[in-house]
Amino acid sequence: MSEDVDIDVEYLTRVEGHGNIEVNARNGKIEKCEWQVVEAPRFFESLVVDRDWTELHHVTSRICGICSIGHTLASLKATEDAMDIDVSEQDKKLRKLALHGENMQSHVLHVGYLALPDLMDSKSVVPLTETHEEEVKTVIRLHRLANEMSDVITGRTTHPQRLIPGGFSKIPTENELMELKNKLEGSFNDLTAVANLLNDLESKIPAFERETEYISLTHEDEFALYDGDICSSDTGRTPVEEYLEITNEYTVPQSTAKYTKNNRESYMVGALARLNNNYGQLSPMAKDIAEKFDFDPLVCNPFMNTIAQVVEVVHSVEDSIRLIEELLDEGLEEQEEYNSPDIEPKAGRGIGAVEVPRGILFHDYTYDKDGKCTEANCVIPTNQNHGNIQLDMEKMVPDIISKPEEEVEKQLSMLVRAYDPCISCSTHDLNIKFID
Amino acid sequence: MKPEERPKAAFFDFAGCEGDQLQVANLEEKILDLLNIVELVSFREVMTEHSDDYDVAFIEGSITDSHAEERLKEIRNNADIVVAIGACATIGGINSIRNAQDFEKVQERVYGDEREHYEAWEKAKPAKAVVDVDYEVHGCPIDREEFLHVVQSIVMGREPNIPDYPVCVECKLNENVCAFERDEFCVGPVTRAGCDSCCVNEGTICWGCRGMIDNPNEEAHEEVLEEYGLTAEEVMKKFDLYFTWQKEAREDE
Ligand code: SF4
Ligand code: SF4
Ligand code: SF4
Numbered sequence: 001m002s003e004d005v006d007i008d009v010e011y012l013t014r015v016e017g018h019g020n021i022e023v024n025a026r027n028g029k030i031e032k033c034e035w036q037v038v039e040a041p042r043f044f045e046s047l048v049v050d051r052d053w054t055e056l057h058h059v060t061s062r063i064c065g066i067c068s069i070g071h072t073l074a075s076l077k078a079t080e081d082a083m084d085i086d087v088s089e090q091d092k093k094l095r096k097l098a099l100h101g102e103n104m105q106s107h108v109l110h111v112g113y114l115a116l117p118d119l120m121d122s123k124s125v126v127p128l129t130e131t132h133e134e135e136v137k138t139v140i141r142l143h144r145l146a147n148e149m150s151d152v153i154t155g156r157t158t159h160p161q162r163l164i165p166g167g168f169s170k171i172p173t174e175n176e177l178m179e180l181k182n183k184l185e186g187s188f189n190d191l192t193a194v195a196n197l198l199n200d201l202e203s204k205i206p207a208f209e210r211e212t213e214y215i216s217l218t219h220e221d222e223f224a225l226y227d228g229d230i231c232s233s234d235t236g237r238t239p240v241e242e243y244l245e246i247t248n249e250y251t252v253p254q255s256t257a258k259y260t261k262n263n264r265e266s267y268m269v270g271a272l273a274r275l276n277n278n279y280g281q282l283s284p285m286a287k288d289i290a291e292k293f294d295f296d297p298l299v300c301n302p303f304m305n306t307i308a309q310v311v312e313v314v315h316s317v318e319d320s321i322r323l324i325e326e327l328l329d330e331g332l333e334e335q336e337e338y339n340s341p342d343i344e345p346k347a348g349r350g351i352g353a354v355e356v357p358r359g360i361l362f363h364d365y366t367y368d369k370d371g372k373c374t375e376a377n378c379v380i381p382t383n384q385n386h387g388n389i390q391l392d393m394e395k396m397v398p399d400i401i402s403k404p405e406e407e408v409e410k411q412l413s414m415l416v417r418a419y420d421p422c423i424s425c426s427t428h429d430l431n432i433k434f435i436d
Numbered sequence: 437m438k439p440e441e442r443p444k445a446a447f448f449d450f451a452g453c454e455g456d457q458l459q460v461a462n463l464e465e466k467i468l469d470l471l472n473i474v475e476l477v478s479f480r481e482v483m484t485e486h487s488d489d490y491d492v493a494f495i496e497g498s499i500t501d502s503h504a505e506e507r508l509k510e511i512r513n514n515a516d517i518v519v520a521i522g523a524c525a526t527i528g529g530i531n532s533i534r535n536a537q538d539f540e541k542v543q544e545r546v547y548g549d550e551r552e553h554y555e556a557w558e559k560a561k562p563a564k565a566v567v568d569v570d571y572e573v574h575g576c577p578i579d580r581e582e583f584l585h586v587v588q589s590i591v592m593g594r595e596p597n598i599p600d601y602p603v604c605v606e607c608k609l610n611e612n613v614c615a616f617e618r619d620e621f622c623v624g625p626v627t628r629a630g631c632d633s634c635c636v637n638e639g640t641i642c643w644g645c646r647g648m649i650d651n652p653n654e655e656a657h658e659e660v661l662e663e664y665g666l667t668a669e670e671v672m673k674k675f676d677l678y679f680t681w682q683k684e685a686r687e688d689e
Contacts, residue, residue, distance in 0.1 A: 040451040040500045041556055046545040047533040055677065058643055062530040065455025065577065109461065126476065129468075144464040155638035157462055158455045158577045162638050169639030251547065338618055338639045375545075 005401060007409050019421060021393070021412050025401055033397045035390045035416065037255035045376045053079050053345050053371035054165065060363065060378065061159050066109070068159045069102040069150060070356030071363070073226070074378075078363040079165050082350025083371070085343055090333055091167040093323050094153055096226045098160065099354065100316040100323075101149035103225070105157065106357035107271070107309040108146055110420045112139030112194070115306045118414050119201040135197055138190045142313070145187055149320070152176050166341030174332050181324040184317050188285070191314050195289045198310055202293065205307070206411055209300045210395050212388055213264050214273035215246065217355050223274070223281040223315060225355040231277045233298065234263040240353045243362050247379045259387045260379065266387030269359025270419065271308035272299060283318035286311050302392055303418045309357075345371025358382055358420055382421045389419055439475070443591060446478035446490040448511055450504050451531055451560065452497030455577040456522035463580050470584065473591045492517045492590060495569075498524040498531040498560040505566050512567040517590060520563040521583065523576035527647040528681030530576065531560035535680045562681060571596060576645035576678065579631055599629040600650050603642045604657035607633035615641045616664040623679075625657040626671050644678040 005025040020036040044063055048056050057075040061068045073095055080087060087095075113125045116139075122128050129136050147157045152172050154160030162168045172180075218237065219228035230238040230246055238246055249258040261267065275282070275290070276297045282290065290311045295304070347369040353362050359381030366375040392415055400408050447457055457479070463470060470476075477487040493515035499505055512518055523529030534542050539558040563569050573579075573586050582598075589596035603624035607614070610633055615622035624633065624642035628649045635642055649655050656668035672679060 040497075040504060041546065042451055042500075042531055043534050043542050043546050043556075046537060046542040047530065049537070049545060051533075059530060059533070059677065062453050062455070062576065065453040065458040068453070068455065113461070126471075129471075140464050143462075147462055147464070156634070158458050161635050161640055164640065338613055338615075340618065340620065 005405060005408065007405065007412070009409060009413060019416060021409075021416065023393075023397060023408070023412070028401070030397055030401065033393055034254055035386065035393055037257040037386060039256050041256050044378060048365070048373045048376045051373055053083065053367055053373065056365065056373060056376075057163065057165070063378065063380070065158050066106050067102065067356040067358065067361070069098050069154060069163070070354055070361055071378075072160055072163045073099060074352040074354045074356075074361045074363040075365075076163060076165055077352025077354065078350045078365045079352075079367075080350065081352060082348040082365055082367050083165075083343065083346050084348075085166045085341070087167055088333075090327065090330075091171075092226065093327055094168060094171060095163070097320055097323055098150060098153045098163065099225050099356075100320045101146055101153060103357050104146035104313050104316045105143065105150060106420075107313045108139060108143045110357075111198070111306055111309055111313075112136075112143065114420075115414075115417060116197075116201075118410070118417065119198070119204045135193075138193050142187060142190050142194065145183055148183070149180060152180050164340065166343055167339065168335070169339050170337070171332070171335060174328060177324050177327060177332070181321055181328075184321050184324075187317055191285075191289075191317060195292065195310055195314070198307065199292055205301075205303045206414065207301070208303060208392075208396055208399075208415075210302070210392055211298070211300045212391070213262060213267035214276040214298070215262065215267050215269050215384070216274040216277045216360055217353060218278055223278050223283075223319070228353075230353070230360070232262060232267070233273075233276055240351055240362075243351065243353065243364070243379070247362070247384065249379065249383070255386065257383050257386055260384045261387055266391050267384065268302065268388045268419075269381045269384045270305055271312050271357075272302065272305040273359060274355060275299070275308045275311060282311065283315045283322075285318055286315035289314050302388075302415065305418045305420065309420070345369075356381060359384060382419075385419045385421065389416055389421070442473060442475045443491040444477045444487070444489060445474040445492040445494065445587075446476075446487070446511075446515075447494045447496065448478075448507075450495065450497030450508070450525070450563075451500045452522060452524040452529070454496065456496045456525075456573075459577045459580050460583065463584070466580070466584065470587065474587060488514055490515055492519060492587075495520050495525045495563045496522050498528050498562060499566050500531065500557050500560050501555045502557075503555070508563060508566050517570045518563070518567065519571045519573065519586065519590070520569045521573045522578050523574065523645050523647065523678055524560075525563045526572045526574055527678060528560050528562045529645075529678060532681040533677065535559040535684065536676075560681070565681075565685075572598070574598070574628060574646040575631060582630060601629050601655065602649055602657040603627045603629045603631070603633050603636075603646070604660050605629055606631070607636050607642070610637055612636045614660065614664075616660070616666075621675055623671055623675050625660050625666070626652040626668050644675070648672065648679055648682050 007023040009021045022034045024032045057072045060075045061072045063071050117124050150157040155162040162170050214233040217224035217228035218231035246262050247260045279297045293307050349366040351364045362379040364377040493511045520526045586596040606629045622641040623644040626648050627644045628646040652668045
């Protein structure tokens with residue numbers, strides 16, 4: 001390739017939202033290497049101001065279609081924290097199932113529809129429907145199962161209906177849970193098939209490493225998704241109430257999204273961060289799969305995030321089966337139809353944190369005495385990864401800049417896609433610019 | 437239909453959450469039915485391929501700056517048929533809540549002192565406020581079956597069947613206990629049906645995501661309004677998660 005490189009990928013495809021990559025080099029010298037997020041801002045932190053506490057989760061669910069269950073739960077937890085609302089153990093288990101369903105749905109979509117085509121040298125999943133019909137069908141089956149799970153627990157896959165402050169407006173029946181459990185148990189062959197497929201393609205995963213700080217929730221009793229303290233691979237545990245000391249948001253000129261940093265210039269959140277911090281708590285089969293890929297924390301190759309997602313899908317299936325068994329053993333406690341817990345709103349501030357497919361998510365609300373929101377802050381996983389993507393690019397580009405332009409472009413796109421950025425949440429975009 | 441006769445279809449997203457495109461991806465096996473009747477040439481969320489040669493353009497999300505306006509006008513020029521999908525694109529959706537807020541404050545709440553960096557209109561607009569739109573698929577998110585129905589109708593050259601009566605009609609058929617009976621508030625009496633009152637079926641209320649029926653003052657659900665001593669105006673005024681743009685457009689008429 002020539003000494004001059006101009007890459008300009010505008011609206012990077014196969015990621016949610018809009019992002020651009022811009023790289024240019026003159027006489028072999030890199031002049032610019034930039035990850036830009038140019039999503040139209042949607043102003044959620046303002047949309048919720050003056051709204052009633054019963055509406056906030058409905059509004060903030062719309063931050064992101066893919067993570068709508070996670071946003072709804074973070075929102076409910078913040079409201080429940082602000083107003084000291086109790087949630088029963090049964091409802092917590094059902095919420096954990098909802099989160100597993102979303103995690104599976106999102107990860108299968110990303111791995112199967114978005115990342116696999118890169119590894120199989122295809123432009124998208126559409127040509128694969130002809131060349132690799134069986135594999136695509138396996139992915140579709142798993143994806144549908146994940147969606148069915150969200151439907152059974154929350155009423156609807158995208159923008160759940162049953163999740164409300166204090167619990168659920170409606171819960172599934174024991175029969176529905178039993179049926180779901182059977183289906184989950186029937187998915188192990190498909191899970192193994194996807195893991196094997198990726199295992200065969202492992203050599204296509206770029207060998208790139210950059211050590212960084214990994215941040216996720218952590219919990220004594222379980223692989224943390226719904227609950228826990230903040231955990232940093234550098235600085236250890238921090239209570240969720242002090243999240244602002246970890247996230248330290250700042251704005252950069254090339255992006256409409258806010259960036260974050262803690263102990264270093266950037267940190268990473270998401271499946272890889274969760275595995276790095278909580279590996280020992282994975283379910284047995286998830287660990288077996290991780291071992292197939294020689295996963296040994298700390299893993300510092302961001303491309304391994306895709307593999308970490310596969311491992312998490314397996315964990316979610318196994319853990320969901322365990323949760324359903326517990327619920328059925330205890331016997332499902334029935335609740336009123338159109339359940340709406342009796343809650344007196346009160347003034348206060350509350351913070352909710354959950355792990356969503358792309359990483360740790362915070363919602364932070366302040367309410368007045370009538371339960372009207374006066375102030376809100378949401379820190380979204382993708383935003384927490386932007387700084388890390390930028391630094392990965394800066395390290396990677398000099399190593400690969402002498403390769404043909406398409407290859408550089410492909411590897412950079414793959415890097416960004418490995419983070420599975422959901423830029424619509426961060427505000428929204430992915431384009432690579434090699435400028436000529 | 438022969439593969440070469442299928443109209444070419446492309447998806448475009450503006451300010452939204454991409455939940456509607458996700459609903460399309462979530463068609464699972466039925467996505468193959470879709471591929472039988474249209475040729476997908478652009479669907480950025482799942483494919484790298486892209487072409488500007490398309491017959492049908494699906495628009496998701498609201499239009500919130502002049503860059504987006506230009507992009508949408510170009511799409512309108514390229515396409516024979518433009519279909520807005522989801523509340524953000526049909527009625528401004530959740531984004532339009534801010535249309536009733538003081539824009540200075542809106543920017544300050546999100547970006548503090550840095551607000552000058554970003555161009556954004558004071559008001560979020562639906563697609564039809566910027567270009568002519570041929571069809572609309574309502575909801576936040578859209579309903580998968582209704583989406584397929586609209587696409588099939590377009591391909592067959594038939595008018596899709598989109599209700600213009602209130603959600604209460606479906607809700608009564610489903611024999612739900614009315615939200616007002618449970619001391620909750622509901623905008624079902626003025627909201628366009630077509631979702632089978634799914635949110636009430638799931639134990640909550642209708643939030644209004646499909647937008648108001650064309651003529652709420654005349655066509656609202658009389659029986660429910662009378663029973664609980666309400667008027668259509670009161671319902672629209674009290675609760676406006678999704679209606680801000682529509683209400684303003686009505687006032688301008
Ligand atoms: S209409 Fe709803 S589902 Fe569609 S983009 Fe807007 S917020 Fe998302
Ligand atoms: S007001 Fe709401 S709950 Fe009552 S009948 Fe109408 S849609 Fe159903
Ligand atoms: S019941 Fe109301 S809020 Fe729910 S989908 Fe239907 S129109 Fe939308």
